[in-house]
Amino acid sequence: MLSAIPKCVRTFAARDSLQHIWRSNRLFATMGGDSYTLKYFNFRVLGEPIRWQFALAGVPFTDQRIARDEAWDAEVKYKIGWGRLPLLVIGEKTEISQSAAISRHLATKYGLMPTNELHKTRCDELVDNLQDMRLLWRPYIRESDPVKKKILEKEMVEVNFPFYLPRFEDFIKKMGGKEGYAVGDSLTWADLYLANFIEIWTDNHGKELIASYPLLQQHMKKILDIPQIKEWNAKRPVTKF
Ligand SMILES: N[C@@H](CCC(=O)N[C@@H](CS)C(=O)NCC(=O)O)C(=O)O
Structure with missing residues (x-):
């Protein structure tokens, strides 16, 4: 290409x-x-x-x-x-x-885009679940009052991340192949979504968020180590999220 x-x-x-x-x-x-x-x-x-x-x-x-x-x-x-x-x-x-x-x-x-129809659907499924998780996280990033923000963060870290992160880990285990991608054996657009959100969430709440999830750790590393992504990230504007 x-x-x-x-x-x-x-x-x-x-x-x-x-x-x-x-x-x-x-x-x-x-x-x-x-x-x-x-x-x-x-x-x-x-x-x-x-x-x-x-x-x-x-x-x-x-x-x-x-x-x-x-x-x-x-x-x-x-x-x-x-x-x-x-x-x-x-x-x-x-x-x-x-x-x-x-x-x-x-x-x-x-x-x-995968060629296998079920894999296409799995990509949609993963991205829609990431979007659901993003909507739970949104009130936290938009909150400007530091006291309210702390309360929202506590809920994220104690309730919402523990609900979603094991499910994302399990998704990779079941839907990914031997290569460590999220769906099947090759890189798909859904891998980019997953790695992006895991990177943002760990940047904001600490790497310990995924300490118990080896597949999520390996997945994020794998995607961020792709040379073109590495090169882009080295030059992109620094943003909190
Ligand atoms: N479902 C839409 C959501 C888009 C969305 O909520 N974008 C936010 C920024 S992340 C936005 O435009 N916010 C501005 C506003 O709501 O006024 C998508 O995936 O593109």
């Missing part, structure tokens, strides 16, 4: 200035590839698995990070798609909302 992309474009894509990314995106489009703009906030949460897919495919994209501030609440969200991000713009006019829909589209195009 990577070999289909001219080397000069790949070199441009590896540079980190926005100007270069924008130019390479345009150049890629003039060479018959799609030009992509990912609109998201300066967060990893739902944007990072998509950014990782571009990094893995060696496809340049514009990584547009929109401020999540009063202007967003008061006006910007009403002018953007469904009022929620991420949003992927393809070419001049095509817009796709919903992170999983975007990921599935790119996975089908760039090789991270």
